[in-house]
Amino acid sequence: MRSLLAKRLGHDEIKDSLLKTSNLLSYIIAWRDIDGGPHGIAAWVKEVSQSDEGLLQLLMRLRGRGISSAKGHYLSLNLTRLREFLDEAEVIEQRLARIEAGGQYPEVITEIRTAQAHSRH
Numbered sequence: 001m002r003s004l005l006a007k008r009l010g011h012d013e014i015k016d017s018l019l020k021t022s023n024l025l026s027y028i029i030a031w032r033d034i035d036g037g038p039h040g041i042a043a044w045v046k047e048v049s050q051s052d053e054g055l056l057q058l059l060m061r062l063r064g065r066g067i068s069s070a071k072g073h074y075l076s077l078n079l080t081r082l083r084e085f086l087d088e089a090e091v092i093e094q095r096l097a098r099i100e101a102g103g104q105y106p107e108v109i110t111e112i113r114t115a116q117a118h119s120r121h
Helices: 002-009 012-020 024-035 039-048 052-061 089-101 106-120
Strands: 064-068 072-076
Touching (some): 012 024, 012 052, 024 052, 052 106
Antiparallel strands (some): 064 072
C-alpha cells in the first residue's frame, strides 16, 4: 500500500499541482513519511526552485501557521527547519538577498521576510 501511495505522489500531475496546495508543508511531510525519506521531495524542490519565481512560490507555500496572544494569527518560515528538503539556509538567504537587491517581487519578499521574523520570536 505504501509503495502505491508513494508512486501516486510522484506522478507529474500531482507534483504539478503542489504549488497550489495551501498546506504544502503537511503534504511534503506526509510524502516523506510515505516515500521512506526526503529524496523524492528534495528532487522535486530542486526542480521547482531553479527559477527565482519558483523558489518564492515554494517558500510562500512552506510557511507555517501560528497563533499567539501577542501576535494573533501569523505565518512563519524557518529555513533551517526545512533543510531536509531545501538547500542550506545560507544558500536560500543569498538568493533572497539577490532577488531583493534586484527589486524583483517586492511584495512577496516582504511577506517571506515577515514570516522569517515571526519564526525567530
